[in-house]
Amino acid sequence: MDSILVTGNGPLNGQIPIAGAKNACLTLMPATLLSDEPLTLTNAPRLSDIRTMTMLLQSLGAEVSTMAEGQVLALSSHGTVTPHADYDIVRKMRASNLVLGPLLARLGHAVVSLPGGCAIGARPMDIHITALEALGAEIELKDGYLHATTQGGLKGGVHEMRFASVGATENFVMAATLAKGTSVLKNAAREPEIVDLVHCLRKMGAQIEGEGTSEITIQGVDRLGGATHAVVTDRIELGTYMLAPAICGGKVELLGGRRALLSAFCDKLEEAGVEIAETDAGLVVAHKTGRVRAVDVVTEPYPGFPTDLQAQMMALMCTAEGTASLEETIFENRFMHAPELTRMGAQIEVQGGTAKVTGVERLKGARVMATDLRASVSLILAGLAAEGETTVSRVYHLDRGYEQVVRKFAGVGAKVERIKED
Numbered sequence: 001m002d003s004i005l006v007t008g009n010g011p012l013n014g015q016i017p018i019a020g021a022k023n024a025c026l027t028l029m030p031a032t033l034l035s036d037e038p039l040t041l042t043n044a045p046r047l048s049d050i051r052t053m054t055m056l057l058q059s060l061g062a063e064v065s066t067m068a069e070g071q072v073l074a075l076s077s078h079g080t081v082t083p084h085a086d087y088d089i090v091r092k093m094r095a096s097n098l099v100l101g102p103l104l105a106r107l108g109h110a111v112v113s114l115p116g117g118c119a120i121g122a123r124p125m126d127i128h129i130t131a132l133e134a135l136g137a138e139i140e141l142k143d144g145y146l147h148a149t150t151q152g153g154l155k156g157g158v159h160e161m162r163f164a165s166v167g168a169t170e171n172f173v174m175a176a177t178l179a180k181g182t183s184v185l186k187n188a189a190r191e192p193e194i195v196d197l198v199h200c201l202r203k204m205g206a207q208i209e210g211e212g213t214s215e216i217t218i219q220g221v222d223r224l225g226g227a228t229h230a231v232v233t234d235r236i237e238l239g240t241y242m243l244a245p246a247i248c249g250g251k252v253e254l255l256g257g258r259r260a261l262l263s264a265f266c267d268k269l270e271e272a273g274v275e276i277a278e279t280d281a282g283l284v285v286a287h288k289t290g291r292v293r294a295v296d297v298v299t300e301p302y303p304g305f306p307t308d309l310q311a312q313m314m315a316l317m318c319t320a321e322g323t324a325s326l327e328e329t330i331f332e333n334r335f336m337h338a339p340e341l342t343r344m345g346a347q348i349e350v351q352g353g354t355a356k357v358t359g360v361e362r363l364k365g366a367r368v369m370a371t372d373l374r375a376s377v378s379l380i381l382a383g384l385a386a387e388g389e390t391t392v393s394r395v396y397h398l399d400r401g402y403e404q405v406v407r408k409f410a411g412v413g414a415k416v417e418r419i420k421e422d
């Protein structure tokens, strides 16, 4: 199994290109099931999660091929679509549940495995289920599978979600595009990936208003056509690499980055003493070598501070001056990186959903283990700030969400390499 070897070193300088968003691509791909015409996605990230979604869609009868070294995905569901999303694929990735809405819209029925547990929390499906029930679906759980049926197809409905779930918003919106009549989703999630999905669905002929706000209205249409769409920039990859010069000092330009994708995160970095400037090409992050100030963070749905950047922010706080409080409100078990960071000399006290991090002068390299995608990259960031060598094992987590991670870090002068271990 591969590991990542990080050697702490000095300031970083240069440019890092930011890829298309994993989470946007994972919801754009199932949109192919809504149409029998081709859907072409450009700026797609090259990640194992995208390959998992490709396998799932192919198992449902869609054709998916890649071009331009994986950055273009050509999808088509012109043939027979089958309603059965099998456990063997779904269990690999929770985002597999994003086929439920499109399958219901296209076929009027679907059988989709429950995704099962995941390291960062229980992640149930109740919000997806009640949202789709508001569109006339009847859903029951049998043998680990959600069996969803409709009487003659989906019908427009009004629904208010108990929590602004990203995936449930995407499933509802995709399902409602082909429902009979008008649908309204209240307390909808507002993430940029949802806005990106709506932009693509609109190109396919969907009638949708209110994306990016907490109320989305969808006027169902009889059919959707094809489209070509460029996947929005990955704001989580962007935020992750913004933290590298914040941790080691230096000046790095993140190509394709925009502040509007991450304003709450940028505000926090500036509060910590990091400089951020927007250019025509992206965002420039600069920090003199030396410790940042400790800042308190509470994770929230967009436009708040993203939970997917909490672990990486914790890595920065490990060497900040003062004590930072990091409160996780989205997932119940998302501090598994804390004990690993402690092995590197960090001072972290976790109580319930809050971690108190007291910055130390310098971390020390150690062997650490990645427990999930964002946790693993936080350990690399911490390794950059540490004295000596840090080896991060279980690198397959990283491959799910960070393309060419070694090349991107090395491109700005960081000593990061992939090594084979037995």
Ligand code: UD1
Residues within 6 Å of the ligand: 022, 023, 024, 026, 094, 095, 121, 122, 123, 124, 125, 126, 127, 128, 129, 163, 164, 165, 166, 167, 168, 193, 307, 308, 330, 331, 332
């Ligand atoms: C998406 C992102 C993920 C990010 C998360 C929150 C994708 C592929 N993944 O995940 O990277 O961390 O948003 O920003 O886009 N919940 C329920 N019942 C449900 C659905 C969700 O209780 O039916 C809970 C979850 O357990 C979790 C919280 O709601 O605690 C947020 O989940 P949700 O917004 O649905 O996240 P995902 O769409 O799974």
